[in-house]
Amino acid sequence: MDGVSRRYDQNLALDDVSLEVEPGTILCLLGPSGCGKTTLLRIIAGVEAPSGGAVLIDGEEVAGPNRFVPPEKRGVGLMFQDFALFPHLTILDNVAFGLRSLTKPQARAEAQAALERVGLGQYGHDYPHILSGGQQQRVALARAIAPRPGVVLMDEPFSGLDAQLRESMREETLAIVRESRATCIVVTHDPEEAMRMGDVIALMRGGRVVQTGPAPELYRTPKDIFAARTFSDLNELPARVEGGRAATALGSFAASGFADGTEVIVCVRQGGLRLLNPGEGTLGRVLDTRFLGDVGLLEIAVDGLDGPILARVREADMPARGAEIGVSVDESAVLVFPAHDD
Numbered sequence: 563m564d565g566v567s568r569r570y571d572q573n574l575a576l577d578d579v580s581l582e583v584e585p586g587t588i589l590c591l592l593g594p595s596g597c598g599k600t601t602l603l604r605i606i607a608g609v610e611a612p613s614g615g616a617v618l619i620d621g622e623e624v625a626g627p628n629r630f631v632p633p634e635k636r637g638v639g640l641m642f643q644d645f646a647l648f649p650h651l652t653i654l655d656n657v658a659f660g661l662r663s664l665t666k667p668q669a670r671a672e673a674q675a676a677l678e679r680v681g682l683g684q685y686g687h688d689y690p691h692i693l694s695g696g697q698q699q700r701v702a703l704a705r706a707i708a709p710r711p712g713v714v715l716m717d718e719p720f721s722g723l724d725a726q727l728r729e730s731m732r733e734e735t736l737a738i739v740r741e742s743r744a745t746c747i748v749v750t751h752d753p754e755e756a757m758r759m760g761d762v763i764a765l766m767r768g769g770r771v772v773q774t775g776p777a778p779e780l781y782r783t784p785k786d787i788f789a790a791r792t793f794s795d796l797n798e799l800p801a802r803v804e805g806g807r808a809a810t811a812l813g814s815f816a817a818s819g820f821a822d823g824t825e826v827i828v829c830v831r832q833g834g835l836r837l838l839n840p841g842e843g844t845l846g847r848v849l850d851t852r853f854l855g856d857v858g859l860l861e862i863a864v865d866g867l868d869g870p871i872l873a874r875v876r877e878a879d880m881p882a883r884g885a886e887i888g889v890s891v892d893e894s895a896v897l898v899f900p901a902h903d904d
């Protein structure tokens with residue numbers, strides 16, 4: 563994608579998006595509702611044209627000022643949110659639908675092979691209504707990969723499934739896509755899904771790409787406070803920089819690169835707070851405790867802060883409500899951003 567933009571009247575849905583996806587890798591487009599993810603995917607698929615810029619596949623322009631290649635000629639497989647199967651066609655014919663350039667027996671053989679790859683080889687002659695949601699999703703995947711596309715595009719492919727099924731479908735889909743060696747672009751608004759699936763994540767906001775990189779890079783070195791909030795639950799403490807440090811009620815933290823007097827927000831990951839005995843670290847009082855399974859969420863009042871801070875600790879380490887505790891901050895869990903970024 564080379565400087566792709568898309569305008570709807572006054573609304574600039576995509577603003578100069580440039581992204582490169584390495585062959586055979588999985589890119590996740592991540593961002594809040596309305597940031598332009600689906601529009602970008604539709605432009606890559608060819609069901610929408612860009613207002614500016616170009617899309618290239620294998621170095622060849624498929625959309626742009628010079629050329630517009632129709633969707634069926636792009637070698638792209640689609641698996642969209644509304645993966646509707648044709649109810650009046652058998653499952654095999656649903657999968658064979660995109661294989662019209664082949665002879666009928668060839669198309670059926672390829673469709674059968676794709677169904678077998680998703681574990682539904684025995685259902686070819688049944689109709690879609692007999693399948694569960696997860697099985698229908700698998701048929702949609704088989705339909706997307708049957709023509710052996712070089713690129714597979716998925717838009718929120720698992721959003722209609724319950725949490726457990728989503729998890730297993732995600733793993734299965736990943737394995738099948740990797741095995742097919744296709745380059746894959748997946749749209750999601752769920753950061754955890756993006757981290758699990760993407761070799762690379764492109765974080766989008768307001769029609770632009772904010773940051774691109776592998777998950778650990780985006781998590782550890784987010785470019786701005788929006789990126790930081792996307793990947794981590796934060797406590798945000800306002801502060802002013804003096805002598806290269808920002809002082810807060812939880813301690814003073816390195817704020818290199820900021821001039822003295824700069825207003826900043828010190829972000830402390832909720833998982834980066836350590837609980838100590840009272841008298842050690844900063845004094846705090848546990849206002850509330852919430853059980854979240856493996857971890858517990860604590861609401862802690864600390865003198866000098868307007869509101870309570872939140873800490874995620876091992877469930878076994880949870881103090882009782884009302885307890886006085888010491889709190890210290892793991893420096894590696896601190897990020898400092900300019901206050902005006904907010």
Ligand SMILES: Nc1ncnc2c1ncn2[C@@H]1O[C@H](COP(=O)(O)OP(=O)(O)OP(=O)(O)O)[C@@H](O)[C@H]1O
Pocket residue numbers: 570573575593594595596597598599600601602751
């Ligand atoms: N056909 C259209 N006509 C007018 N505006 C549109 C059209 N399609 C998208 N938009 C606008 O473009 C912007 C981006 O929409 P898009 O669907 O790409 O966002 P998204 O990130 O995929 O959101 P979601 O996660 O909610 O699907 C939105 O402001 C949307 O209202």
